[in-house]
Amino acid sequence: MKVALLGGSFNPPHVGHLMAASYVHATQGVDAVWLMPTFHHPFGKQLEPFEARVRMCEALCRETSGWLQTSRVERELGGGGRTVDTLAFLVERYPDTRFSLIIGSDILRDLPNWKDFDRIQRMARVLVLYRAGYPAPDTVGPPLAEVSSTQVRDQLARGLEPSELVPSAVLAVAREEGLFGLRGR
Numbered sequence: 001m002k003v004a005l006l007g008g009s010f011n012p013p014h015v016g017h018l019m020a021a022s023y024v025h026a027t028q029g030v031d032a033v034w035l036m037p038t039f040h041h042p043f044g045k046q047l048e049p050f051e052a053r054v055r056m057c058e059a060l061c062r063e064t065s066g067w068l069q070t071s072r073v074e075r076e077l078g079g080g081g082r083t084v085d086t087l088a089f090l091v092e093r094y095p096d097t098r099f100s101l102i103i104g105s106d107i108l109r110d111l112p113n114w115k116d117f118d119r120i121q122r123m124a125r126v127l128v129l130y131r132a133g134y135p136a137p138d139t140v141g142p143p144l145a146e147v148s149s150t151q152v153r154d155q156l157a158r159g160l161e162p163s164e165l166v167p168s169a170v171l172a173v174a175r176e177e178g179l180f181g182l183r184g185r
């Protein structure tokens, strides 16, 4: 079994995440892609509650035929939310699975602040996707969608409906849960 992991804040998930996951599933010979929402963000980002982000990720996953799944592993682990620790745990739990780790090229500038990135590279194949606006050497594939959770949150804060950036089922969960100031709107 070959699994690609896409870790993220998913605050909220958007079509860029779906495109990134689809691209990897379609071209990189993996059986499944797991979304791994952050429980405690290592750099202290303030996020909507974990279970609400999981629900939105699960709604995103339903846009696929089943190869995209959401993992609660980072909640199970607690701790500092460092990817190397999550990966070490998964490698031990699933000895017959080969893991890849997907990151967007915007992350490259943060990597010096990641814990043990060398060890991550020994445990998993790292796939750096070309996120539109962030060209870098050694990325895989064409530039992917110019969309971010920040842009989605900005639209929501201005009372706009980001229906072109977020799958409608994800927006429905955000509304039901009253996330991003949507309570009572």
Ligand SMILES: Nc1ncnc2c1ncn2[C@@H]1O[C@H](COP(=O)(O)OP(=O)(O)OP(=O)(O)O)[C@@H](O)[C@H]1O
Residues within 6 Å of the ligand: 006, 007, 008, 009, 010, 011, 016, 017, 020, 102, 103, 104, 105, 106, 107, 129, 130, 131, 132, 144, 145, 146, 147, 148, 149, 150, 151
């Ligand atoms: N449009 C995109 N194209 C390619 N990769 C993406 C895209 N959006 C997010 N990613 C990647 O998905 C992972 C998780 O991203 P994250 O959940 O932080 O979303 P984000 O849009 O970057 O959020 P924010 O705007 O809040 O920083 C990261 O590796 C990121 O690089």
Ligand SMILES: O=C(O)c1ccc[n+]([C@@H]2O[C@H](COP(=O)([O-])O)[C@@H](O)[C@H]2O)c1
Residues within 6 Å of the ligand: 006, 007, 008, 009, 010, 036, 038, 041, 042, 043, 081, 082, 083, 084, 107, 110, 113, 114, 115
């Ligand atoms: O391992 C680390 O040191 C580390 C530092 C910062 C971020 N990460 C992970 O990188 C992924 C994307 O993070 P972000 O900030 O773009 O949502 C997410 O899974 C984080 O847990 C990991």
